[in-house]
Amino acid sequence: MKKILFCFGTRPEAIKMAPLIEEGLNRGHDVKVCITGQHRDMIIPFLEFFQIKVDYSLDIMRENQTLSSLTSNLLSKIEIVLKDFQPELVFVQGDTTSTFTCALAAFYQKIDVVHIEAGLRTGDIYSPFPEEGNRRLVTPIAKYLFAPTEESRANLLEEGVTENVVVTGNTSIDTLRKTITKIRSGQLNDSLRERYKDINFKKKIVLVTVHRRENHGQPLIQICNAIKELASSREDIEFVIPVHLNPNVKECIHASLEQFDNVHLYKPLEYIDFSWLMYMSYLIMTDSGGVQEEGPYFEKPILVMRENTERPEGVSEGVSKLIGSDSKLIINEVNKLFDSCEYYSSFSKNKNPYGDGFASEKVFDYLG
Secondary structure, three states, X not given: OOEEEEEEOOXXXXXXXXXXXXXXXXXXXXXXXXXXXXXXXXXXXXXXXXOOOXXXXXXXXXXXXXXXXXXXXXXXXXXXXXXXXXXXXXXXXXXXXXXXXXXXXXXXXOOEEEEEOOOOOOOEOOEOOOHHHHHHHXXXXXXEEEEOOHHHHHHHHHOOOOOOEEEOOOHHHHHHHHHHXXXXXXXXXXXXXXXXXOOOOOOEEEEEEOOOHHHOOHXXXXXXXXXXXXXXXXXXXXXXXXXXXXXXXXXXHHHHHOOOOOEEEEOOOOHHHHHHHHHHOOXXXXXXXXXXXXXXXXXXXXXXXXXXXXXXXXXXXXXXXXXXXXXXXXXXXXXXXXXXXXXXXXXXXXXXXXOOOOHHHHHHHHHO
């Protein structure tokens, strides 16, 4: 039995940590969960759905805080948790500021760090910012590096990291597999359909998520212009857009799109709702890293509205396409996917490169 601390702050981290926490408990380890506080209100309902108990809640968010103040505040608070629990392993996931800071705090206490989703790279340290820098900084601190794909593993080997590098697939697929199983086996499907009865499911659903810093400003305006044109010109589309709470995103999207009857703008959705909407969608437009991994599970085309991606496997395998934020290109791609069955089906013919839904078991098989 090992003493294991799971540290995370955002909902995407929680989604990818949940099956690992469950697996650790199932194998008899002494597991504690620490949430740092970025997405607390969004995380708690998700953790309750998976019956995960929070042992430490740090509540670090402050209005208008900088990355520096966030990092220093978290570093001092996580130190208290580490000294209280004294874990043998600290699990961190991905590339958030919580990921980097919790790994650094563990390193200062000479505690072994387990990095889940290691090895992702864009090659540009400022894109995405600060995520690319965070994940690069965690690499030399971590003792165990679980890469989601062979390409991620190759990135680490290229940097000279050779010990304890293991390809597992992405744990988000584990969570998605379990979630969809629960939806299909119970009454959730009917209740979700009732909850979103304003959406005309007889039409084809285009699910859109956009929030990244590099799309703020003119790129987001271009994306909204494309959606406006498509919503106006196509009667067979229903756009569904969970709107990020960042004012730079929220104000632009509402000003551009709230007047359209076939554009449905929602507050950020709970994980269960969003997973179901991916399941119900015809195609997905996104700048999210997590959605790039999860969408192919449903064999839906993924249009990635970014200039580059740290998840190139989806592009190379043909389950997603990198299109940036240019309005004309977005419009052309969506029209082509609606008008050409052959083009649409070409996305679903390819294997999901992000895993088989059993990554968590592979992680603990290796750790013993």
